[in-house]
Amino acid sequence: MLSICVLFSQFFTHAAHADTNAAPVVYTLDAGLLAIARQRVAASDATVMPAYRQLLRSADKALNTTPFSVTDKGVTPPSGDKHDYLSMAPYWWPDPSKPNGLPYMRRDGHINPSTKNNDTDSKRIEDFSNAVGALGIGYYFTGDARYAQHAALLLRTWFLDPATRMNPNLKYGQAVMGSVDGRGTGIIDTRHFWQVVDAIGLIAPSGKLSDAELAGLRQWFTDYTQWLLTSKEGNDEAAARNNHGSYFDEQVANYALFTGDKDLARKLAEQALQKRIDVQIAADGRQPMELERTRAFHYSTFNLVALSRLARYGEQVGVDVWHYPDATRPALRRALDYLTQYVVNPSAWPYKDIQGVGYADYLPLMLQYERVYGVLPEAATVESDLRGQVPTATDWLLWPLVQPAVAQPGNAS
Structure with a gap:
């Protein structure tokens, strides 16, 4: 080292x-x-x-x-x-x-x-x-x-x-x-x-x-x-109706932005609102198609990563995916909140996951969502848990918290 x-x-x-x-x-x-x-x-x-x-x-x-x-x-x-x-x-x-x-x-x-x-x-x-x-x-x-x-x-x-x-x-x-x-x-x-x-x-x-x-x-x-x-x-x-369809859309939107085809990127972001979010995220934030898997927590975060990338690309072409369908209760926020309760209490996860609750899977989502929605509920507890579980994850650097909820002990030297 x-x-x-x-x-x-x-x-x-x-x-x-x-x-x-x-x-x-x-x-x-x-x-x-x-x-x-x-x-x-x-x-x-x-x-x-x-x-x-x-x-x-x-x-x-x-x-x-x-x-x-x-x-x-x-x-x-x-x-x-x-x-x-x-x-x-x-x-x-x-x-x-x-x-x-x-x-x-x-x-x-x-x-x-x-x-x-x-x-x-x-x-x-x-x-x-x-x-x-x-x-x-x-x-x-x-x-x-x-x-x-x-x-x-x-x-x-x-x-x-x-x-x-x-x-x-x-x-x-x-x-x-x-x-x-x-x-x-x-x-x-x-x-x-x-x-x-x-x-x-x-x-x-x-x-x-x-x-x-x-x-x-x-x-x-x-x-x-x-x-x-x-x-x-x-x-x-x-x-595909599950994460495979989400990752297809986010890839095409990403490559379209890179190659200068903003119209195509906009089309993918707009279609995702009903084609992906309405179909995949339930009213309580669950993602039923991902919960059927043997790694249900992993696939719930996995699909949410793809949808979050689509939201990020939507920002760049004037499509607000983050706050769809209602700015007071956006679907992506609901989906993350549903998972957050099990990050702080993993033993309560009610579905199958042969690898358990994935802290590294959840971390980049939390960081990106605080960028959009501000400090999330239970932020201090969640951040403390994550810093204990994945303290060196590069995500802390790529998506720095504007207002860290947990005070750090001095300078990291």
Whole structure:
């Protein structure tokens, strides 16, 4: 672990090189809150320093990663082209009653480890997105050009280099052995790309990506968005009523903002009001379709993350998703309040969750909702619990509380 002296030395050395004047172009994160967080880091504010130290560890780890490529997988997709993304449905397992295990059978909530190895791209796309995200945020907070340079290399390798680039489709996402080569549900695999999109904006001031490369990245996302909107897989996922439909919408809205299609982003945000929120959130804040799962708390927060991103994108195109349908009792607020009571009393959770109440799942929601709605009920108790459970989560840095409800003991040194 880095010593505190080294950490502070890194910050003040790097900060001298950071562009502190221009706000980064980000769509999921909030440039204003990032600026507040950077000021707090400079002041050694205890509310963000544990998360800042974790950020440095993550960015340094990402700095040492070998570039990721879909062409690295061990299994070739049915197309015969390794540039096509390939993943296997994570909850499907060999059928023990069949000699060859085929077709696979579903065990909801239980991840088959063979779906997360190097044979396919599922773990690779998540690792790539997390690395680029950490490097982008690391560059913003430190000004260390190495972070931006390596992020640019990772982006070129995944999206632009003809020898290693991913084709802009997910035709072979979440295949089920013995049943189907790919499904619309696989589109949820690219939900991590919000980090990529924001990282592009975060490192843009460094000049490590040329204008031609930035244009190439926008073209890739334009092409991928077109595939999402016109393919059978995309149409199937858009029709999903649960979290899969929510993540389809938030992805398309995010990519539309990045590529400059505000009309499309506005359309997705407007449609989400009745198509997603009215269908998915009950009057008491429950999300019935997510409560059916074996990881009911996780999927309740998981779906709410997607809807919250849609609300964030709606802000940027004049659609107020946050306060729908009634500013005095908005649906998203109701959904979070329903979950909050079980964060402070997890043993009372009345539904199944084989992994228990997820504090790390809930944290980014609470932080973002306080940004919109102000200090939430039971804020002090919830914040205290979360700081005890996930004290170094980077979310504390990305979504700093404007008015922390829990006093921190001195400066984090």
